[in-house]
Amino acid sequence: MATENKTAELTEIEQFRKDHGLSIKEERPLTTLNLGPTHPATHGIFQNILQMDGEVIVDAVPTIGYIHRAFEKIAERRPFYQITPLTDRMNYCSSPINNMGYHMTVEKLLGITVPKRAQYIRVIMMELARISDHLICNSILGVDSGAFTGFLYVMQEREHIYDIYEEVCGARLTTNMGRIGGMERDLSPKALHLIDEFLKRFPKVWAEFEKMLTRNRIFIDRTVGVGAISAERALSYGFTGPNLRATGVDYDVRVMNPYSSYDDFEFEIPVGSKGDTYDRYLVRNEEVWQSLKIIEQAYKNLPEGSYHADAPHYYLPPKQKVYTSMEALIYHFKIVMGEIEAPVGEVYHSVEGGNGELGFYLISDGGRTPYRLHFRRPCFIYYQSYTELIKGGQLADAILTLSSLNVIAGELDA
Amino acid sequence: MELTNENVLGKIISEFGEENIQDPYNPDGIMTITTNRETIHDLIKYLRDDKELQISFLTTMCGIHYPGQGDKEMCVMYQLHSLRHNYRIRLKVYRPASDPVLPTMTDLYATANWMEREAFDFYGFIFTGHPNLTRILNIEEMEYHPMLKQYPLEDQTREDKINTFFGR
Numbered sequence: 001m002a003t004e005n006k007t008a009e010l011t012e013i014e015q016f017r018k019d020h021g022l023s024i025k026e027e028r029p030l031t032t033l034n035l036g037p038t039h040p041a042t043h044g045i046f047q048n049i050l051q052m053d054g055e056v057i058v059d060a061v062p063t064i065g066y067i068h069r070a071f072e073k074i075a076e077r078r079p080f081y082q083i084t085p086l087t088d089r090m091n092y093c094s095s096p097i098n099n100m101g102y103h104m105t106v107e108k109l110l111g112i113t114v115p116k117r118a119q120y121i122r123v124i125m126m127e128l129a130r131i132s133d134h135l136i137c138n139s140i141l142g143v144d145s146g147a148f149t150g151f152l153y154v155m156q157e158r159e160h161i162y163d164i165y166e167e168v169c170g171a172r173l174t175t176n177m178g179r180i181g182g183m184e185r186d187l188s189p190k191a192l193h194l195i196d197e198f199l200k201r202f203p204k205v206w207a208e209f210e211k212m213l214t215r216n217r218i219f220i221d222r223t224v225g226v227g228a229i230s231a232e233r234a235l236s237y238g239f240t241g242p243n244l245r246a247t248g249v250d251y252d253v254r255v256m257n258p259y260s261s262y263d264d265f266e267f268e269i270p271v272g273s274k275g276d277t278y279d280r281y282l283v284r285n286e287e288v289w290q291s292l293k294i295i296e297q298a299y300k301n302l303p304e305g306s307y308h309a310d311a312p313h314y315y316l317p318p319k320q321k322v323y324t325s326m327e328a329l330i331y332h333f334k335i336v337m338g339e340i341e342a343p344v345g346e347v348y349h350s351v352e353g354g355n356g357e358l359g360f361y362l363i364s365d366g367g368r369t370p371y372r373l374h375f376r377r378p379c380f381i382y383y384q385s386y387t388e389l390i391k392g393g394q395l396a397d398a399i400l401t402l403s404s405l406n407v408i409a410g411e412l413d414a
Numbered sequence: 415m416e417l418t419n420e421n422v423l424g425k426i427i428s429e430f431g432e433e434n435i436q437d438p439y440n441p442d443g444i445m446t447i448t449t450n451r452e453t454i455h456d457l458i459k460y461l462r463d464d465k466e467l468q469i470s471f472l473t474t475m476c477g478i479h480y481p482g483q484g485d486k487e488m489c490v491m492y493q494l495h496s497l498r499h500n501y502r503i504r505l506k507v508y509r510p511a512s513d514p515v516l517p518t519m520t521d522l523y524a525t526a527n528w529m530e531r532e533a534f535d536f537y538g539f540i541f542t543g544h545p546n547l548t549r550i551l552n553i554e555e556m557e558y559h560p561m562l563k564q565y566p567l568e569d570q571t572r573e574d575k576i577n578t579f580f581g582r
Contacts, residue, residue: 064550064551065550065551065552065553068551068552070560072536072561073560073561073567074567076567077567108442233524235470235471235497236523236524236525237524237525238471238472238473238523238524238525249497251497256497256500257500345441345442346441346442346446347441347442348442348444348493348502348504350473357473359473359474359493361474361476361491361493363478372476372478372479374474374476374491376473376474380528380532381474381525381528381529382525383528384524384525384527384528385524413551414551
């Protein structure tokens with residue numbers, strides 16, 4: 001009778017201790033630990049106030065919004081072409097995907113069809129961006145589990161990808177690549193050469209990197225079963241992208257709602273089974289190989305033709321024409337001054353970003369700026385599961401879980 | 415059964431009645447329907463649990479503000495996706511600015527938690543039954559909901575920027 005009474009009086013913390021095989025009787029107080037906002041292991045500005053019982057995390061309260069820049073509000077005051085630089089700064093590890101996603105949304109609103117060549121160039125750039133995104137995520141995962149070398153090794157390759165961006169659009173990190181209606185310039189011979197070089201060199205580098213981690217005993221011990229989530233919970237939490245596929249759900253926007261000619265290419269969607277850190281690593285790893293396959297196909301079959309749509313109202317005319325033709329001068333002036341009116345409409349377009357379904361919900365009231373532009377940011381949506389993922393685990397595992405989710409602060413806070 | 419806008423709409427109307435399901439339109443291939451506060455929770459639950467529909471993924475939700483529209487001033491948009499059938503649907507609920515109260519969806523979708531907090535933070539929607547309806551991206555001391563159209567983008571009291579230089 002006495003024991004029964006005692007069970008009934010268990011506090012939440014005592015119950016937790018019991019569930020995790022810890023001594024209930026021990027009367028040590030919980031430690032409050034501030035993980036972040038600027039912690040070197042969190043790779044971005046995230047704060048988590050942890051309640052720790054020794055090394056075990058009992059509770060976590062995430063605080064977000066440290067780099068909130070009100071992009072949705074700013075977008076309501078800007079002409080359409082000036083919103084592209086805002087999208088750069090969301091997931092800054094794969095800016096071209098954000099840029100292209102936004103361009104395609106506006107093109108959907110305006111009813112512009114982009115020529116095949118431009119679509120293929122976009123696919124090449126988007127897949128390069130995906131590689132650079134996954135490359136950072138997986139190599140950081142290595143760093144957090146104690147393997148620094150691989151990170152520096154593949155970082156060099158990211159620089160080569162940025163060289164390609166630089167040749168295509170002039171910028172490296174926040175790219176502002178392409179325009180509404182296509183690309184701003186064709187792929188130059190140098191860009192083609194760089195892509196070709198990359199396709200030859202990168203598989204060797206990636207194979208070496210893979211060899212270092214995939215069957216590494218320490219890495220497997222640190223990651224298998226850490227931060228696992230079931231497919232049902234993941235869907236309820238709105239997971240998309242590699243994190244969802246690691247749980248075994250084969251949802252990929254590129255296949256389900258193909259955009260920008262993705263249905264022309266052959267590639268596979270890797271899926272995991274357990275949804276833990278190791279599966280997320282494997283899925284990203286395999287996606288890099290699939291992205292390479294897509295780039296190769298797009299590069300080999302790059303169609304001839306124009307690199308932009310014929311949409312003089314929305315697409316800037318070439319500079320020479322601005323000085324020689326009246327019409328081009330007028331369009332140039334109107335576009336640059338933001339005096340182009342978009343039709344009334346409401347569109348949603350989503351692309352497969354580095355972290356999942358990156359959606360743009362755009363309402364236009366016929367004005368020069370969007371009436372409402374809402375970003376569906378995958379990081380923001382799945383980061384709320386972080387508390388659930390790390391509860392009952394150890395602090396060191398929480399760090400690994402955070403880096404394997406690939407939460408990018410810019411996308412989280414927008 | 416393949417889901418089309420017609421048969422999904424038919425099913426919803428037969429379940430909830432025409433007075434609760436209004437103005438279906440199709441702006442971009444995604445059917446958009448307007449419903450009311452009393453129906454929205456049951457509707458989303460029905461879409462999720464119905465064996466034929468299986469529209470069981472909450473893609474996104476957001477607030478929209480239409481100033482001066484009376485009873486239709488504040489709008490919440492929910493966008494759902496059926497991964498089984500690859501079918502998307504958009505639901506809207508309009509509320510007057512004086513009463514922006516809706517039921518929470520956190521009991522149906524875990525992801526609704528932060529989405530609703532975001533809608534509260536930026537638009538001031540109150541979701542009854544939400545476990546922790548506090549500001550999420552803005553500072554807690556903020557006294558207004560900044561995405562409402564009456565708040566201009568920049569602080570109008572600033573004097574260090576001259577309008578003529580910035581085209582304002």
